Amino acid sequence: MNPLKYSANRLQNQDLKLFWHLIQLGFQQQFSYRAANLAGLMTNFFFGLLRASVMIALYAARTDVAGMSLQDAVTFTAFSQAIIAYLSLFNWWRVMLAVYSGEIASELLKPTNYFTFWLAQDIGRAIAHFLTRGLTIMAAYALFFKITVPQTVGQWLALAVTLVLSLLVSFGWRFLINLTAFWTPDARGIGRIAFGLSWFLSGFMMPLRFFPDWFVRLCHLTPFPAMVNTLLEVYLGLLEGRALLGALAQQVLWVIALFALCQLVMRAGVRKLVIQGG
Amino acid sequence: MQPAIISVNHLHKHFKIYKHHRGALGALCNLFTREATTVRAVDGVSFTIQPGELVGYIGPNGAGKSTTLKMLTGLLTPTGGEIEVNGRVPWKQRRAHVAHIGAVFGQRTTLWWDLPVIESLDLLQYIYKIPPAQFQHNLDEFRTMLELDPFLNTPVRSLSLGQRMRADLCAALLHDPPLLFLDEPTIGLDVVAKERIRQFILHINRARGVTVILTTHDLADVEKLCERVMIIDYGRVLFDGRLESLRDRFGGQRELVVDMAEEYATVDVDGATVAAREATRVTYQFERNALSASDLIGRVSARYRIRDLMVREPNIEDTVRRIYEERLLDEE
Ligand SMILES: Nc1ncnc2c1ncn2[C@@H]1O[C@H](COP(=O)(O)OP(=O)(O)OP(=O)(O)O)[C@@H](O)[C@H]1O
Numbered sequence: 223m224n225p226l227k228y229s230a231n232r233l234q235n236q237d238l239k240l241f242w243h244l245i246q247l248g249f250q251q252q253f254s255y256r257a258a259n260l261a262g263l264m265t266n267f268f269f270g271l272l273r274a275s276v277m278i279a280l281y282a283a284r285t286d287v288a289g290m291s292l293q294d295a296v297t298f299t300a301f302s303q304a305i306i307a308y309l310s311l312f313n314w315w316r317v318m319l320a321v322y323s324g325e326i327a328s329e330l331l332k333p334t335n336y337f338t339f340w341l342a343q344d345i346g347r348a349i350a351h352f353l354t355r356g357l358t359i360m361a362a363y364a365l366f367f368k369i370t371v372p373q374t375v376g377q378w379l380a381l382a383v384t385l386v387l388s389l390l391v392s393f394g395w396r397f398l399i400n401l402t403a404f405w406t407p408d409a410r411g412i413g414r415i416a417f418g419l420s421w422f423l424s425g426f427m428m429p430l431r432f433f434p435d436w437f438v439r440l441c442h443l444t445p446f447p448a449m450v451n452t453l454l455e456v457y458l459g460l461l462e463g464r465a466l467l468g469a470l471a472q473q474v475l476w477v478i479a480l481f482a483l484c485q486l487v488m489r490a491g492v493r494k495l496v497i498q499g500g
Numbered sequence: 501m502q503p504a505i506i507s508v509n510h511l512h513k514h515f516k517i518y519k520h521h522r523g524a525l526g527a528l529c530n531l532f533t534r535e536a537t538t539v540r541a542v543d544g545v546s547f548t549i550q551p552g553e554l555v556g557y558i559g560p561n562g563a564g565k566s567t568t569l570k571m572l573t574g575l576l577t578p579t580g581g582e583i584e585v586n587g588r589v590p591w592k593q594r595r596a597h598v599a600h601i602g603a604v605f606g607q608r609t610t611l612w613w614d615l616p617v618i619e620s621l622d623l624l625q626y627i628y629k630i631p632p633a634q635f636q637h638n639l640d641e642f643r644t645m646l647e648l649d650p651f652l653n654t655p656v657r658s659l660s661l662g663q664r665m666r667a668d669l670c671a672a673l674l675h676d677p678p679l680l681f682l683d684e685p686t687i688g689l690d691v692v693a694k695e696r697i698r699q700f701i702l703h704i705n706r707a708r709g710v711t712v713i714l715t716t717h718d719l720a721d722v723e724k725l726c727e728r729v730m731i732i733d734y735g736r737v738l739f740d741g742r743l744e745s746l747r748d749r750f751g752g753q754r755e756l757v758v759d760m761a762e763e764y765a766t767v768d769v770d771g772a773t774v775a776a777r778e779a780t781r782v783t784y785q786f787e788r789n790a791l792s793a794s795d796l797i798g799r800v801s802a803r804y805r806i807r808d809l810m811v812r813e814p815n816i817e818d819t820v821r822r823i824y825e826e827r828l829l830d831e832e
């Protein structure tokens with residue numbers, strides 16, 4: 223059940239070894255929630271069908287909107303549904319729950335960087351979701367619709383890179399939102415608003431290129447497009463040459479900025495943490 | 501004298517509790533008003549602990565024991581005062597600090613809820629970066645001593661409390677920490693399980709030289725394990741010393757139970773009162789500071805023929821209960 227298990231013991235560097243084992247842990251834990259995963263899969267899929275039919279109605283007689291064909295637009299709905307679980311876009315409360323339950327005590331008693339500790343586990347979780355939810359949904363869609371697929375090696379390569387970067391941006395953002403639990407007893411409320419924002423501004427709901435220019439430029443001041451929109455455009459092959467490199471560079475910058483911010487805020491949070499119970 | 505492994509100086513931890521208004525309007529109020537009361541959970545605690553000591557840290561509910569331990573383990577930042585453990589300041593150097601201590605907070609587990617015990621322990625090997633040989637050696641020793649084998653492959657969530665506590669103890673010691681913090685390690689365990697845990701704690705203290713601090717509400721733990729005991733209440737240290745000296749000072753009356761050779765009409769002796777009398781069995785009570793047991797026995801045997809006798813020390817439970825309830829140590 224755990225294809226990641228082998229190579230771990232070959233790693234020499236102790237920190238990498240730990241990182242790898244934590245990835246495994248996150249991967250493995252996903253398989254404890256079989257029923258939830260199945261339900262999630264069904265929801266993602268059927269909601270996607272709904273979105274696809276809305277998109278078809280929207281196109282009506284048109285063949286091209288902002289450089290996207292109808293097939294691209296339908297693929298957009300498929301792909302965005304397929305990456306919900308992988309990016310864990312609207313639902314990740316692990317750190318918040320640990321703070322509120324006091325479980326964070328057990329985690330802080332371990333000599334690891336708390337951010338890296340969760341990053342590794344989230345990567346494992348994402349790999350599991352990519353396989354069980356992402357690929358499945360794309361395959362299921364392909365049965366119903368004609369779907370765009372990257373054509374060149376270069377496109378696939380760019381897709382691989384942006385997939386990883388999108389996950390890192392998304393993780394940085396989710397971790398940061400979870401950290402508010404160190405200060406307020408209502409981090410979930412803040413999280414709902416934050417995740418609502420990301421739903422709209424990331425290009426998840428509609429491709430950002432459908433919106434007016436000024437709005438898109440506003441979005442690009444936030445990390446949200448770097449989570450979803452870039453990934454989608456790379457998949458659809460809408461970015462080329464310098465535009466592609468620029469988009470990837472922007473993602474890298476957001477990863478650096480968010481990760482640094484996470485570390486800073488986390489340090490401040492741990493200092494003032496009040497551990498409940500005992 | 502060796503340098504202390506723990507030194508604590510005027511340690512304080514105050515919690516602010518904000519008044520909470522109820523209801524929807526109240527929630528709005530909560531945003532704007534910040535009426536706070538302060539709880540002085542730890543209020544000026546100082547002590548030092550030498551390597552190899554096994555110290556009991558006791559006190560009634562809410563005394564500040566867990567709060568102290570959380571600061572010593574680097575989980576809480578003190579409001580004031582200093583802590584140095586192993587030459588480090590726990591809350592400033594958390595990662596380095598926790599790499600060199602073991603800790604079990606009895607009410608929760610450090611293991612992964614949905615993993616089998618052995619997989620949790622394996623992960624700890626990587627988290628603490630324990631060399632494989634050392635890990636294997638420790639694991640072998642602990643799994644025999646703590647009898648972990650029957651449930652090594654059981655997920656932690658399915659373990660009984662006693663089993664979980666044993667697994668957690670093992671987990672806390674795999675990386676050979678010189679120092680172990682235990683917050684209520686025997687809470688909720690049956691007599692046999694408690695005894696097994698006590699044996700284990702004693703073993704790692706004696707054989708491995710691990711310094712141990714434990715809190716407990718079961719004074720039998722303290723009696724069987726700790727040469728030194730600290731009593732705290734209201735966030736202050738009320739007593740710090742040997743258990744016997746506590747008994748000497750606050751133990752109150754000792755008892756001498758005598759089986760007389762025959763039933764006497766009167767059984768009075770000087771310096772003791774007759775607390776109970778039942779056929780030929782007489783129970784005397786006497787002040788430990790006024791009269792020694794051998795003097796009293798001398799006096800009784802001078803007047804009556806004795807068949808058998810027994811001196812009863814006051815129960816430590818009673819002593820400590822009196823200290824908590826009557827606040828005997830407060831004036832000092
Ligand atoms: N997070 C917190 N916020 C507010 N007050 C707290 C908090 N944690 C502890 N306290 C208060 O501090 C005091 C000491 O609590 P602590 O948990 O240290 O007691 P304890 O000695 O461990 O008690 P017990 O034997 O019941 O476990 C109590 O009055 C408690 O209500």
Ligand SMILES: [Mg+2]
Pocket residue numbers: 500565566567683
């Ligand atoms: Mg406690």
